[in-house]
Structure formats: structure tokens, C-alpha cells
Amino acid sequence: MQPQPNPNPPKEFAHPVEAKFARLLDFYRIPWEHEPTTFPLSLDEEGNINEALTPDFYLSNQDLYIELTTQRQSLITEKNRKIRLLRQNYPHINIKLLNRRDMRILLIKYGFDAVTGKLIGKPRDVEKSE
Amino acid sequence: MSKNQNNNIVPLSPGVGPVVFSEAQIQARVMELGEAISRDYAGADLVLIGILKGIVFFMADLLRSVHTPVIVDFMSISRFGPSEETRGAARLLKDLDLSLQGRHALIIEIIVETGFTLSYMLRTLQARQPASLGVCALLDRPRHRLIDVPLKYVGFEAPDEFIVGYGLHYREKFRQLPYIAYYDPKKGT
Numbered sequence: 001m002q003p004q005p006n007p008n009p010p011k012e013f014a015h016p017v018e019a020k021f022a023r024l025l026d027f028y029r030i031p032w033e034h035e036p037t038t039f040p041l042s043l044d045e046e047g048n049i050n051e052a053l054t055p056d057f058y059l060s061n062q063d064l065y066i067e068l069t070t071q072r073q074s075l076i077t078e079k080n081r082k083i084r085l086l087r088q089n090y091p092h093i094n095i096k097l098l099n100r101r102d103m104r105i106l107l108i109k110y111g112f113d114a115v116t117g118k119l120i121g122k123p124r125d126v127e128k129s130e
Numbered sequence: 131m132s133k134n135q136n137n138n139i140v141p142l143s144p145g146v147g148p149v150v151f152s153e154a155q156i157q158a159r160v161m162e163l164g165e166a167i168s169r170d171y172a173g174a175d176l177v178l179i180g181i182l183k184g185i186v187f188f189m190a191d192l193l194r195s196v197h198t199p200v201i202v203d204f205m206s207i208s209r210f211g212p213s214e215e216t217r218g219a220a221r222l223l224k225d226l227d228l229s230l231q232g233r234h235a236l237i238i239e240i241i242v243e244t245g246f247t248l249s250y251m252l253r254t255l256q257a258r259q260p261a262s263l264g265v266c267a268l269l270d271r272p273r274h275r276l277i278d279v280p281l282k283y284v285g286f287e288a289p290d291e292f293i294v295g296y297g298l299h300y301r302e303k304f305r306q307l308p309y310i311a312y313y314d315p316k317k318g319t
Binding site for chain 2: 027029
């Protein structure tokens with residue numbers, strides 16, 4: 001299996017947290033690309049892609065892929081499984097998963113307390129789920 | 131007040147929780163860092179550069195534990211946040227007063243997390259052609275690192291929770307605590 005360039009990276013972000021993260025990278029002048037690569041994770045008997053992962057961001061200067069998730073911990077198992085598969089199949093690829101808790105800490109660190117609940121859910125929900 | 135008559139720590143707010151690093155622990159570690167810097171930079175033309183404003187306590191204590199002549203200077207940069215989000219990119223709010231050219235420069239940081247701010251500072255200062263450029267951080271959160279930044283000296287690894295005190299703040303409060311403690315934003319200020 002080989003990583004495949006994403007021929008049509010989305011022009012808009014799927015989630016407002018992604019937009020906020022992109023703005024943060026821009027602020028500190030850190031070059032990034034949005035969903036530039038798809039990593040096939042398993043193939044069927046005919047060689048078609050069964051499942052794949054397209055990380056949200058690629059930081060070229062760091063050679064680092066970043067996947068953001070705002071899912072609760074109880075729902076994150078599938079995402080973790082895909083990240084684990086990606087690391088197994090592409091051990092030379094650096095990928096980091098920023099989970100809901102990481103995003104909450106990051107948003108509050110940068111003063112977005114007022115909108116953190118709107119972006120990733122209420123803090124109590126976070127606490128209950130984690 | 132941060133201590134009562136029995137010298138017990140009294141929280142400034144219900145949100146300020148257990149102490150992570152006590153005043154004595156911090157002072158002992160800062161002394162060790164000062165000794166290491168004194169040894170490594172003996173005889174060098176060294177500038178310690180503090181990034182305002184959380185750095186003031188750490189810088190004051192570290193300076194007094196360095197036993198080789200040093201120069202101190204400060205910088206301040208704009209910080210990403212609701213009021214800066216639409217204003218383009220990070221910029222210097224206060225530049226250094228001194229030239230770094232040919233001097234050994236050591237950035238003093240209170241905490242390194244993602245590496246966003248520090249990588250910006252390193253790029254900015256490297257362009258000024260110092261003889262060397264290093265970083266001394268009191269606290270490091272390597273699990274949060276997204277940008278690789280070289281840390282020459284680290285005091286402690288920070289826990290993966292909100293912490294305040296010794297220059298660290300929550301909404302600009304609690305910097306004055308002489309220790310570093312957990313902080314729970316849900317319990318309020």
C-alpha cells in the first residue's frame with residue numbers, strides 16, 4: 001500500500017475546530033496543508049481500498065500529519081484503531097492525534113474559553129466522557 | 131495571601147487545587163539550572179532573554195543563581211487569541227534592546243507546550259546571528275509538542291492539566307503564587 005495524494009483536498013473545513021487550528025498555525029507562520037494525503041489502511045482481494053485515513057493537516061516543515069477529533073473518549077476507539085493501523089503500515093510517517101481533551105486545553109490556553117463549549121461540547125460532557 | 135499563620139497554603143480561589151511543585155522544589159531546581167548554565171557558559175558573552183510576562187519570577191530567581199556575568203533582556207510577542215485572531219500573524223510587541231550578533235543567547239521560557247511560540251522566537255532570534263541560541267524552560271509538556279524545538283535545559287515535566295502560579299496564569303490571574311498548583315476552571319476564579 002502506498003500513500004496517495006488527495007487530488008481534491010476540501011476547500012472548507014469540516015469542523016470549526018479545524019478552522020480555528022488552521023488560523024493558529026497561520027498566526028505563528030507555520031506552513032500547513034489541508035488533507036493532502038490519503039493513507040490506504042486495508043485492501044480487498046481485488047486491491048481496492050477497503051478503508052483509509054486522510055489526516056486533517058500536514059505540517060511540511062515538521063513532516064508531521066495531524067488528525068483532530070472532537071469525539072468523546074467513548075467514541076474515539078475507531079479513530080485510535082485507524083491511527084494505530086496507519087503507524088503499523090507506514091512506520092516512517094509521523095502522525096499525531098489531538099483528541100477532544102487536547103483541543104479543549106489548547107482552546108482555553110489561547111483564551112477561547114467562551115466558545116470552547118460551542119466548538120467541542122460542554123466541559124462537563126468532556127469530564128464525564130474522559 | 132497564599133499562606134496562613136501556620137504556613138499552610140491557602141488557595142486564592144476554589145479553582146486552585148493541590149500544589150504540583152512547591153516553592154522549595156522550584157527554588158532547588160532553579161538553583162541547579164543556574165549552576166548548569168554557569169558551568170556551560172563560563173567566560174562566554176551570554177544574554178538571557180525572557181519572554182514576557184510570565185517569565186518574571188523564573189528569570190529573577192534564575193538570574194540570581196547564575197554565577198557568571200550575564201546580560202538580561204526581554205521580549206514580548208502578540209499571542210493568538212480572540213482579540214488577535216483577525217490581526218494577521220504574531221508580531222513583536224517589545225523587541226530586545228541589545229544586539230545578539232556574536233553573543234550567546236539563551237531564551238528563558240516558563241513552559242513549552244506545542245512549540246508554536248518558541249519556534250517563532252527561535253526563527254526571529256536566529257536571524258540576528260547569535261554565536262549560539264539555546265532554550266531553558268522551567269516546565270516542559272512534551273506530549274503536547276507539535277513543533278520540534280530544542281530545549282537545552284528543562285526544570286520539570288509539567289502534568290497534563292491546567293496549572294497556575296510562579297508566572298503561569300489563568301485569565302491573567304494567579305501568576306503571583308510562589309508555587310505551581312493545579313487549576314480547575316470549572317470551579318471558577
